[in-house]
Amino acid sequence: MEKNSKIFVAGHRGLVGSAILKNLQDKGYHHFVLRTHAELDLTDQSAVCRFFEEEKPEYVFLAAAHVGGIMANSRYRADFIYQNLMIQNNVIHASFLNKIKKLLFLGSTCIYPREAPQPMTENCLLTSSLEYTNEPYAIAKIAGLKMCESYDLQYGTNFIAVMPTNLYGPNDNFDLETSHVLPAMIRKIHLANCLMQADWAALRKDLDQRPVEGVDGKAESDDIERVLAKYGVFPDRVELWGTGRPLREFLWSEEMADASVYIMEKVDFADLCKGQGPDIRNTHINIGTGVEHTIREVAQMVCRVVGFTGTVNFDASKPDGTLRKLTDVSKLHKLGWHHQVELEEGIDRLYQWYLKNS
Numbered sequence: 001m002e003k004n005s006k007i008f009v010a011g012h013r014g015l016v017g018s019a020i021l022k023n024l025q026d027k028g029y030h031h032f033v034l035r036t037h038a039e040l041d042l043t044d045q046s047a048v049c050r051f052f053e054e055e056k057p058e059y060v061f062l063a064a065a066h067v068g069g070i071m072a073n074s075r076y077r078a079d080f081i082y083q084n085l086m087i088q089n090n091v092i093h094a095s096f097l098n099k100i101k102k103l104l105f106l107g108s109t110c111i112y113p114r115e116a117p118q119p120m121t122e123n124c125l126l127t128s129s130l131e132y133t134n135e136p137y138a139i140a141k142i143a144g145l146k147m148c149e150s151y152d153l154q155y156g157t158n159f160i161a162v163m164p165t166n167l168y169g170p171n172d173n174f175d176l177e178t179s180h181v182l183p184a185m186i187r188k189i190h191l192a193n194c195l196m197q198a199d200w201a202a203l204r205k206d207l208d209q210r211p212v213e214g215v216d217g218k219a220e221s222d223d224i225e226r227v228l229a230k231y232g233v234f235p236d237r238v239e240l241w242g243t244g245r246p247l248r249e250f251l252w253s254e255e256m257a258d259a260s261v262y263i264m265e266k267v268d269f270a271d272l273c274k275g276q277g278p279d280i281r282n283t284h285i286n287i288g289t290g291v292e293h294t295i296r297e298v299a300q301m302v303c304r305v306v307g308f309t310g311t312v313n314f315d316a317s318k319p320d321g322t323l324r325k326l327t328d329v330s331k332l333h334k335l336g337w338h339h340q341v342e343l344e345e346g347i348d349r350l351y352q353w354y355l356k357n358s
């Protein structure tokens with residue numbers, strides 16, 4: 001990529017897309033073409049074709065997707081498979097038709113089998129069944145990575161697919177139902193701490209910024225307490241989901257962005273085929289830290305960062321999802337990229353960001 005290359009960051013207001021845009025700007029890239037979801041619905045094939053024909057971007061970061069945590073994935077199964085297939089089909093095919101020089105597709109490590117040997121290498125793709133809670137989303141992501149690989153093999157494009165572990169950072173989704181675990185824990189434990197201290201001003205400020213169904217910043221104290229209890233938030237305790245025993249790996253979103261830009265600058269599809277025989281496959285790249293923690297340990301870290309002294313309980317009637325999904329990051333390390341931000345530091349950064357933005 002040249003500093004004046006025309007770059008389309010799809011999903012530039014999301015958790016990862018916003019970090020990619022910032023990373024590119026910090027590195028001196030300055031020629032962007034950007035559209036919000038309202039301006040360009042990427043599930044609309046003719047609108048996407050028109051956009052590519054008119055704008056002719058040279059490079060594409062595909063960070064737009066229908067995204068959510070375990071509850072959103074398991075409830076809204078049709079939305080997760082339909083929207084993600086449509087977005088990626090439209091953007092990847094339009095990139096081929098318009099001779100885009102390089103594209104980066106973001107998948108997820110949930111593409112790997114539920115019982116995959118740990119840590120999971122790129123080669124364990126499609127070796128056994130997927131985790132049920134996010135099977136529709138995972139199937140869309142597998143289709144996306146296979147689409148990139150197939151276009152590269154048939155048409156000689158340079159479309160690279162990366163599979164990030166669980167991510168967290170600025171511009172995360174803090175919804176109490178649909179978010180991923182880290183933003184959910186930060187908000188729930190923060191709200192419980194405010195209830196414990198009867199800090200109604202802080203509670204109302206939070207609910208003004210991010211309304212919860214049934215309460216906003218003008219609600220009476222009793223109503224706030226009643227509604228937050230539905231989400232497991234009490235003045236003396238927080239009830240989180242599942243058993244607390246699943247292991248998860250977390251990468252700071254700005255590091256995910258750095259890895260994405262690094263790969264776009266330094267890695268070509270041809271590099272990912274080296275050493276393979278005629279049946280080239282599994283050319284995607286895992287992106288993670290290679291470090292895992294139990295959900296209970298993560299909750300303890302969040303309590304320390306927030307300063308919450310109440311208790312944390314787990315509601316085993318809620319799903320655990322995959323018990324372990326640690327990425328093998330050898331391929332990424334061989335390509336020359338390593339993470340730096342460890343989890344407790346990242347939680348502290350995200351909590352400070354959250355306080356400033358609520």
Ligand SMILES: NC(=O)C1=CN([C@@H]2O[C@H](COP(=O)(O)OP(=O)(O)OC[C@H]3O[C@@H](n4cnc5c(N)ncnc54)[C@H](OP(=O)(O)O)[C@@H]3O)[C@@H](O)[C@H]2O)C=CC1
Nearest residue numbers: 011013014015016036037041042064065067106108166167
């Ligand atoms: N968050 C995580 O833990 C992980 C994320 N990933 C992957 O990383 C990528 C980015 O995820 P993340 O940043 O977390 O997601 P976010 O939900 O934060 O952002 C998604 C972005 O996609 C845009 N978008 C969604 N649907 C459409 C549409 N139909 N048309 C146009 N734009 C649309 C949204 O636009 P707008 O803001 O305008 O609504 C938003 O900017 C995704 O591919 C995701 O699967 C992979 C592993 C983990």
Ligand SMILES: C[C@H]1O[C@H](OP(=O)(O)OP(=O)(O)OC[C@H]2O[C@@H](n3cnc4c(=O)[nH]c(N)nc43)[C@H](O)[C@@H]2O)[C@@H](O)[C@@H](O)C1=O
Nearest residue numbers: 069070073108110134179180181184240241242319320321
């Ligand atoms: C990135 C990845 O994210 C999703 O997979 P997931 O890792 O299972 O998602 P999660 O972050 O929502 O949960 C992680 C763990 O945490 C536990 N947990 C506890 N308490 C809360 C809680 O309050 N909220 C949430 N969301 N989880 C909680 C929860 O029970 C689970 O054991 C995929 O669907 C898919 O989108 C994907 O690719």
